[in-house]
Amino acid sequence: xxxxxxxxxxxxxxxxxxxxxxxxxxxxxxxxxxxxxxxxxxxxxxxxxxxxxxxxxxxxxxxxxxxxxxxxxxxxxxxxxxxxxxxxxxxxxxxxxxxxxxxxxxxxxxxxxxxxxxxxxxxxxxxxxxxxxxxxxxxxxxxxxxxxxxxxxxxxxxxxxxxxxxxxxxxxxxxxxxxxxxxxxxxxxxxxxxxxxxxxxxxxxxxxxxxxxxxxxxxxxxxxxxxxxxxxxxxxxxxxxxxxxxxxxxxxxxxxxxxxxxxxxxxxxxxxxxx
Amino acid sequence: xxxxxxxxxxxxxxxxxxxxxxxxxxxxxxxxxxxxxxxxxxxxxxxxxxxxxxxxxxxxxxxxxxxxxxxxxxxxxxxxxxxxxxxxxxxxxxxxxxxxxxxxxxxxxxxxxxxxxxxxxxxxxxxxxxxxxxxxxxxxxxxxxxxxxxxxxxxxxxxxxxxxxxxxxxxxxxxxxxxxxxxxxxxxxxxxxxxxxxxxxxxxxxxxxxxxxxxxxxxxxxxxxxxxxxxxxxxxxxxxxxxxxxxxxxxxxxxxxxxxxxx
Numbered sequence: 001x002x003x004x005x006x007x008x009x010x011x012x013x014x015x016x017x018x019x020x021x022x023x024x025x026x027x028x029x030x031x032x033x034x035x036x037x038x039x040x041x042x043x044x045x046x047x048x049x050x051x052x053x054x055x056x057x058x059x060x061x062x063x064x065x066x067x068x069x070x071x072x073x074x075x076x077x078x079x080x081x082x083x084x085x086x087x088x089x090x091x092x093x094x095x096x097x098x099x100x101x102x103x104x105x106x107x108x109x110x111x112x113x114x115x116x117x118x119x120x121x122x123x124x125x126x127x128x129x130x131x132x133x134x135x136x137x138x139x140x141x142x143x144x145x146x147x148x149x150x151x152x153x154x155x156x157x158x159x160x161x162x163x164x165x166x167x168x169x170x171x172x173x174x175x176x177x178x179x180x181x182x183x184x185x186x187x188x189x190x191x192x193x194x195x196x197x198x199x200x201x202x203x204x205x206x207x208x209x210x211x212x213x214x215x216x217x218x219x220x221x222x223x224x225x226x227x228x229x230x231x232x233x234x235x236x237x238x239x240x241x242x243x244x245x246x247x248x249x250x251x252x253x254x255x256x257x258x259x260x261x262x263x264x265x266x267x268x269x270x271x272x273x274x275x
Numbered sequence: 276x277x278x279x280x281x282x283x284x285x286x287x288x289x290x291x292x293x294x295x296x297x298x299x300x301x302x303x304x305x306x307x308x309x310x311x312x313x314x315x316x317x318x319x320x321x322x323x324x325x326x327x328x329x330x331x332x333x334x335x336x337x338x339x340x341x342x343x344x345x346x347x348x349x350x351x352x353x354x355x356x357x358x359x360x361x362x363x364x365x366x367x368x369x370x371x372x373x374x375x376x377x378x379x380x381x382x383x384x385x386x387x388x389x390x391x392x393x394x395x396x397x398x399x400x401x402x403x404x405x406x407x408x409x410x411x412x413x414x415x416x417x418x419x420x421x422x423x424x425x426x427x428x429x430x431x432x433x434x435x436x437x438x439x440x441x442x443x444x445x446x447x448x449x450x451x452x453x454x455x456x457x458x459x460x461x462x463x464x465x466x467x468x469x470x471x472x473x474x475x476x477x478x479x480x481x482x483x484x485x486x487x488x489x490x491x492x493x494x495x496x497x498x499x500x501x502x503x504x505x506x507x508x509x510x511x512x513x514x515x516x517x518x519x520x521x522x523x524x525x526x527x528x529x530x531x532x533x534x535x536x537x538x
Contacts, residue, residue: 032376039377056395112291117291119297125510126471128478132494132502215385220478227388234391242391248383254510257383 058240066240083225089151091210094127098154102161127152127213140221153206153214160202164195211253290376310440317499342473342485349408359415361420390479404476411472412465420460423454454521465522470513
């Protein structure tokens with residue numbers, strides 16, 4: 001504990017001329033590099049001195065070369081596009097369905113009574129649990145991937161849309177009554193804007209889950225896509241291919257999430273202007 | 276003596292049961308009127324028979340036991356490491372700046388993509404599965420523990436300073452209790468992810484037994500009854516884990532309502 005100082009919000013103004021200002025973006029950026037570089041160096045040394053055989057741990061340079069090669073031959077871009085197309089199609093199908101069901105259950109208590117228990121039952125079993133059954137019903141073609149990814153996106157979007165709409169405070173609604181809004185004005189100007197943050201949360205979860213489901217289904221039942229590249233590389237003990245594909249999987253996951261975060265900021269700004 | 280709320284409750288139950296009942300009726304009718312060939316499609320009764328058969332010969336329980344043992348081992352390991360790492364990152368700005376960005380980058384790699392790599396490094400047996408499960412449980416716990424510690428209200432810290440608490444006392448008496456709801460949210464997520472990961476690991480690393488193997492086995496032989504049974508078990512375990520987590524959560528956080536401030 002002696003070297004760990006408890007860094008808690010300081011009660012006094014920060015002293016000027018301190019060596020490190022934690023919130024300084026340059027400081028943060030500079031400090032983010034030593035650790036990954038150290039890992040890279042350890043990896044390089046482990047491969048260089050053959051502490052581990054190359055099938056188990058290919059040197060970093062080899063992974064980089066393989067990555068460039070796979071880009072040039074088109075193998076990586078081709079598989080990447082297939083994966084992206086699948087995730088987009090599944091996310092759109094599942095997302096639109098989820099939005100529709102969420103809106104229906106959020107606005108109509110009767111519909112909620114009829115549909116919610118069944119929805120909970122289906123949602124209780126994770127997407128990956130449905131996979132064997134779906135494989136039996138629709139085979140291992142494109143339909144399987146799209147259905148599974150749709151289901152993964154559908155559940156969080158439907159759930160959060162429903163909860164968000166249901167949670168709109170009655171106070172808001174009373175204000176709208178005072179203003180004598182029509183039913184449509186009430187929905188468009190009050191209910192939906194108020195529920196938007198939670199609906200958007202659901203959409204973000206939906207995309208994350210869709211990407212998870214895509215990788216899972218491509219690892220288990222596919223002959224193309226990023227997940228297939230990982231499995232195929234693993235079978236041939238070409239760990240450089242596996243690592244290159246894993247890096248791309250991480251990069252895409254990161255980009256998708258960032259994209260939605262940026263859109264969210266836009267949406268919320270629009271919301272502030274709306275009031 | 277039925278009150279209006281009882282009638283409303285009853286109506287809700289009837290409405291909720293309508294759709295499942297309708298689906299079951301179609302399923303039953305499909306057999307009764309012989310609309311399908313029965314190679315893959317099984318009658319409802321057959322699923323129950325299979326459940327009884329696999330329960331009696333112990334296969335179901337051995338599979339479930341193996342899966343749960345793996346699940347809990349990986350969950351315990353991953354969430355413990357995650358908890359320790361989350362505290363370290365929460366308390367030290369230096370450590371957060373050094374390791375945080377890398378952690379957030381690695382977190383983005385879709386969970387299942389790790390399995391092939393882990394299988395090369397740790398083989399195809401239980402070790403690899405538990406390593407993978409720990410990884411699945413680690414991320415939600417480390418992130419939520421860190422967030423929880425960072426969002427401790429300043430007033431509480433000041434009170435601790437007034438009492439001249441040592442750093443360790445501050446951590447035990449002030450910081451951790453205040454961060455507990457967030458930490459628990461992470462643990463709860465870790466439970467869910469570990470169960471997901473258990474299935475994924477058993478699908479991909481097919482050695483040994485488990486619920487995932489029971490499902491894979493049923494699919495390969497086109498035994499729809501066994502697959503449906505597996506799905507019911509998966510859902511039930513997820514439900515039970517959720518229930519347990521929610522119970523413990525509400526019990527542990529009960530003190531928050533009535534702060535007695537006793538030492």
